[in-house]
Amino acid sequence: MSKILIIAEHDGTSLNPATAKTLSCALDFKADSVDIAVFAASGEAVAKQAAALTGVNRVLQIDNAANEHPLAAVLAPQVARLAADYTHVLGPSTTFGKDLMPRVAALLGVGQLSDIMEVRGSHEFRRPIYAGNAVITVEAPSDRTLVATVRVASYQAAAEGGSAKVEALSVDAQLPDHTRFGELRGGSSDRPDLQSAARVVSGGRALGSAEKFELIFGLADKIGAAVGASRAAVDAGYVPNELQVGQTGKIIAPELYIAIGISGAIQHLTGIKDAGTIVAINKDGEAPIFEVADIGLVGDLFQIIPELEAALG
Amino acid sequence: MQKIMVAVKRVVDYNVRVRVKPDGSGVVTDGVKMSINPFDEIALEEALRIRERGEAEEVIVVSIGASDCQQQLRTGLAMGADRAILVETGDRLEPLAAAQVLLKLIERESPELVILGKQAIDDDNSQTGQMLAALWDRPQATFASKLELTDGKATVTREVDAGLEVIEVDLPAVVTTDLRLNEPRYVKLPDIMKAKKKPLDTVPLADLGVGTDAQFKITNYAPPEQRQKGIMVEDVAGLVKALKDKGLV
Ligand SMILES: Cc1cc2nc3c(=O)[nH]c(=O)nc-3n(C[C@H](O)[C@H](O)[C@H](O)COP(=O)(O)OP(=O)(O)OC[C@H]3O[C@@H](n4cnc5c(N)ncnc54)[C@H](O)[C@@H]3O)c2cc1C
Ligand SMILES: Nc1ncnc2c1ncn2[C@@H]1O[C@H](COP(=O)(O)O)[C@@H](O)[C@H]1O
Numbered sequence: 001m002s003k004i005l006i007i008a009e010h011d012g013t014s015l016n017p018a019t020a021k022t023l024s025c026a027l028d029f030k031a032d033s034v035d036i037a038v039f040a041a042s043g044e045a046v047a048k049q050a051a052a053l054t055g056v057n058r059v060l061q062i063d064n065a066a067n068e069h070p071l072a073a074v075l076a077p078q079v080a081r082l083a084a085d086y087t088h089v090l091g092p093s094t095t096f097g098k099d100l101m102p103r104v105a106a107l108l109g110v111g112q113l114s115d116i117m118e119v120r121g122s123h124e125f126r127r128p129i130y131a132g133n134a135v136i137t138v139e140a141p142s143d144r145t146l147v148a149t150v151r152v153a154s155y156q157a158a159a160e161g162g163s164a165k166v167e168a169l170s171v172d173a174q175l176p177d178h179t180r181f182g183e184l185r186g187g188s189s190d191r192p193d194l195q196s197a198a199r200v201v202s203g204g205r206a207l208g209s210a211e212k213f214e215l216i217f218g219l220a221d222k223i224g225a226a227v228g229a230s231r232a233a234v235d236a237g238y239v240p241n242e243l244q245v246g247q248t249g250k251i252i253a254p255e256l257y258i259a260i261g262i263s264g265a266i267q268h269l270t271g272i273k274d275a276g277t278i279v280a281i282n283k284d285g286e287a288p289i290f291e292v293a294d295i296g297l298v299g300d301l302f303q304i305i306p307e308l309e310a311a312l313g
Numbered sequence: 314m315q316k317i318m319v320a321v322k323r324v325v326d327y328n329v330r331v332r333v334k335p336d337g338s339g340v341v342t343d344g345v346k347m348s349i350n351p352f353d354e355i356a357l358e359e360a361l362r363i364r365e366r367g368e369a370e371e372v373i374v375v376s377i378g379a380s381d382c383q384q385q386l387r388t389g390l391a392m393g394a395d396r397a398i399l400v401e402t403g404d405r406l407e408p409l410a411a412a413q414v415l416l417k418l419i420e421r422e423s424p425e426l427v428i429l430g431k432q433a434i435d436d437d438n439s440q441t442g443q444m445l446a447a448l449w450d451r452p453q454a455t456f457a458s459k460l461e462l463t464d465g466k467a468t469v470t471r472e473v474d475a476g477l478e479v480i481e482v483d484l485p486a487v488v489t490t491d492l493r494l495n496e497p498r499y500v501k502l503p504d505i506m507k508a509k510k511k512p513l514d515t516v517p518l519a520d521l522g523v524g525t526d527a528q529f530k531i532t533n534y535a536p537p538e539q540r541q542k543g544i545m546v547e548d549v550a551g552l553v554k555a556l557k558d559k560g561l562v
Contacts, residue, residue: 105409295545
């Protein structure tokens with residue numbers, strides 16, 4: 001009998017789409033029940049959104065002033081407490097889940113499985129290693145709680161239309177005060193979110209400066225796309241870190257991915273291999289990005305982008 | 314502070330295109346270039362800078378693995394670490410076991426700061442630092458892009474999906490590094506010579522009393538699904554037509 005608990009990711013007001021994708025993965029387990037836990041200062045709004053996802057049995061709302069910001073050291077002991085009632089505890093493989101879930105696992109004295117991309121059975125999974133150069137099949141022990149993260153780019157968000165029960169809960173756990181939240185400096189923008197956008201336009205080192213990177217933003221706005229970047233473009237300071245796509249940045253699966261002035265290093269490609277259509281624009285016809293591109297165009301981006309914008313009307 | 318401990322893992326160099334063995338029993342590692350995990354180089358660089366600013370006395374670099382990990386520890390000593398410890402084992406350790414081993418070393422050395430990479434680029438697990446912090450019952454500051462130390466506390470800027478998060482943690486603490494924390498120095502030849510004289514202790518894993526039984530069984534290795542090579546278009550008009558044909562614009 002499998003009972004799954006998912007730890008919701010949210011910002012205090014909205015449920016992050018990563019949670020609905022984690023739920024899709026959980027539903028592949030054919031478990032007896034799937035619950036979602038919402039840890040927040042006051043999580044009513046978020047819990048409601050979680051309860052509206054189809055396939056959820058219960059939403060546990062754990063309100064506590066200490067839960068206002070998602071600090072792993074504070075959340076982990078609470079999650080570990082709840083884990084006693086479950087066979088599986090899942091989180092998204094986002095920075096939130098990657099920070100939290102290993103800490104939970106260690107408190108429970110068990111290992112953790114990272115980046116589930118396919119569920120083969122309640123204790124058999126596939127996951128990528130070596131920047132996606134290999135995919136392994138892993139068997140987890142069934143005699144202990146399985147703590148795992150889900151590679152959200154491998155899953156579609158679960159549909160809405162459910163009406164699970166929301167239960168307020170207080171968890172009795174000793175919470176540390178050695179870790180304090182300072183601030184979150186976000187590149188909050190009106191643009192679509194990189195991790196859930198249907199279209200993404202990404203720029204690389206070739207853009208040459210933050211000013212010229214505006215070309216990428218312009219094209220993205222034109223087609224309603226989110227903006228991404230290679231590591232080289234982030235390192236050079238053209239754009240903030242949260243736009244990095246790749247092995248050590250965000251793993252995404254948009255319907256359309258347009259890579260402009262990006263060479264296509266393996267660390268970048270691993271972040272886009274689930275994209276529907278990949279378009280590459282690069283002046284070097286030998287660039288590795290063309291090996292994975294569905295549509296390739298060789299040429300100078302500074303000429304091509306304005307032409308493309310004009311052609312798209 | 315007295316001591317900073319840095320954990321470095323020996324991994325296949327990031328430039329190597331890793332291939333799966335035809336029989337699915339593993340990946341080809343024979344004869345491929347091995348290096349310090351790139352995030353661990355960043356971890357070591359950060360520790361060295363803290364010591365060079367006069368905020369720490371000693372930097373200890375540690376690794377867990379077979380005797381050839383000495384190469385990476387020597388590189389770490391050449392970068393500037395004061396001494397090295399190899400916990401020697403022929404077994405592959407899962408992150409929980411690695412964290413248990415690191416905890417044993419912490420108990421021996423009592424560092425105020427322990428810096429790890431945010432992930433090892435072989436298994437891409439991203440777990441060991443968080444597990445270590447839990448077992449040690451101390452704070453964790455993962456994915457760090459900035460680290461400042463002031464009287465018993467660390468202020469850490471973290472690269473998170475939403476942007477940059479700043480947290481404050483009491484020391485001792487575990488920090489894991491992200492790419493933008495610093496740019497590691499290059500090792501110079503004279504430093505390599507000097508490093509040969511620096512102490513490198515070897516501790517058999519068995520002496521630490523940490524079990525290495527794997528919880529997760531890997532039953533198969535497969536190459537990833539390959540994307541089909543697509544079409545090349547001549548110009549912007551061709552690109553727009555191809556996109557329209559696919560219903561994408
Ligand atoms: C541990 C580690 C982790 C990493 N993680 C990531 C990651 O998550 N994501 C990531 O992206 N990278 C990552 N990298 C870096 C990766 O290896 C590459 O260095 C990086 O992706 C290169 O970025 P780029 O393609 O923008 O730059 P380059 O490789 O320099 O490519 C620039 C491209 O632009 C083209 N170009 C130049 N001028 C023009 C022009 N006018 N018009 C059109 N094309 C032009 C060139 O032909 C070239 O192909 C990682 C590396 C390491 C070691
Ligand atoms: N065998 C090991 N030896 C030394 N350090 C390790 C080892 N395994 C993991 N680490 C450290 O833990 C970090 C994260 O590894 P992982 O959790 O495997 O992704 C690495 O960047 C290293 O700093």
